[in-house]
Amino acid sequence: MTSLLLFGTSEGGLFDFDATLPLMAVQVVLLTFVLNTLFFKPVGKVVEEREGYVTTSRAKAKEKLSQAQRLEADLKDQLKEARQAAQKVIIEAEQDSEKLYREALALATTEANASREAARREIDSQKEMAMNQLQKDADQLGDLIVERLLAAK
C-alpha cells in the first residue's frame, strides 16, 4: 500500500508528474524577469553607484593628501632656507662685530703705546736735564770747594 502510494498510482503519489511541472517552470521564469526589474536592476544600480562614489571619494582624498604632503615638503624647504639665511646673517654680524672690536682694540693699543712712548721720552729728557743740572751743580760745588780749600791755605 505504502509503496504504491510512493511511486504513484492512478491517483496521487510522491512522484506524480503532471502539468504542475511546466507551469511551475513558467512561473519561475516569470518571477526571474519580475525580480530582475524590481530587485536586481535597481539595487544593483544603487550599490554600484555607491561603489563608484566611494572610489572617487577615495581618489579625491588621496589626491588631497598628496597635495598636502607636497605643500608640507615645500614649506619645510622654505623653512630650511630661511634658517640657513638667518644663520648666515648671524655669522656675518658676529664677524663684523669681531672685526670692529679688533680694530678698536688695535687703535687703542697703538694710542696707548704712543702716549706711553711719549711719556717715556719726556721722562728721559727730564731725567737727562736733571742729571745735567746735577752734574753742573756738582761741578760748581766741587770748584767752590776747591777754591775755598785753596783760599784757606
Place this chain on the structure above:
Amino acid sequence: MGSLPFFLPFAELEVGQHLYWQIGNLRIHGQVFMTSWIVIGALLALVVVGTKKMERDPRGVQNLLEFLWDYIRDLARTQIGEKVYRDWMPFIGTLFLFIFVSNWGGALVPWRLIHLPSGELGAPTADINTTVALALLVSLSYFYAGLSNKGLRYFEYYVHPTPIMLPFKIVEDFTKPLSLSFRLFGNILADELVVAVLVFLVPLVLPVPVMFLGLFTSAIQALIFATLAAYYIGEAVEEHH
C-alpha cells in the same frame, strides 16, 4: 497512509496526496501553486517595500535587500566568473530566493492549520514537480549559456581534456538535473516528514530541535542549489585553452 490507523485530532500524516485542480485537460497540484503564490507574493512585497525609496545611505529594508544582492553577486561571481556573471545573476538569485523562502516558509508557517479537501499545504519545494522544473530550467540555462557564449565550440567541453570523457559528460547532462531535483526534493520532504512524524508521536518539545535542524537544512539546500546552478553555468561558459 493517507491517515494512519490510529487517528489523532492534532496531527495527521498525508504523503503523496494532492489537491487536484483541473484546467482544461491539464491537472495540476493546487496546494503547490497556492503556497508558491504566497512565497512569490512575500518576495515581491519585500522587494517592492525595500526598493520604494532607495538612498545612497541605505535604511531599513534596503539594507536587507542590498545584503541579499551582495550575497547573490558574490555567489554568481565566484562560480560563473567576472565576464558573464551579470547576465545570470537574476536567474541564480531568483532560484536562491525562491527556494530559500519556500523552504523556510514550509518550515516556519503552520500550514497544517489550514485544511484542504485533499492533500496539505507545505513547501512548494517538497513537491517533485517544482524541483524538477527548477532543475530543468538550470539545465536549459547552462546549455543556453554555453551555446550563446561560445557557439558550437561549446561542445568542445564534451571532449575536454580527452575524447574519452565524452560518454561521462553526456551522462552528466542527465545526472545534473536528476541530482539537483532529487537532492532538494528529498531533503525538504524528509524534513517535513520527520517533523510531522515527531509531532505525531511526541507533540511537545522533542520536535523543536528537529525543526531547527530543518531550518538549517532548508537554508543549506537553497544555497547548494543556487551554487550548483551557478557552477554548471560557469562550467559551460568557461574558456578551455
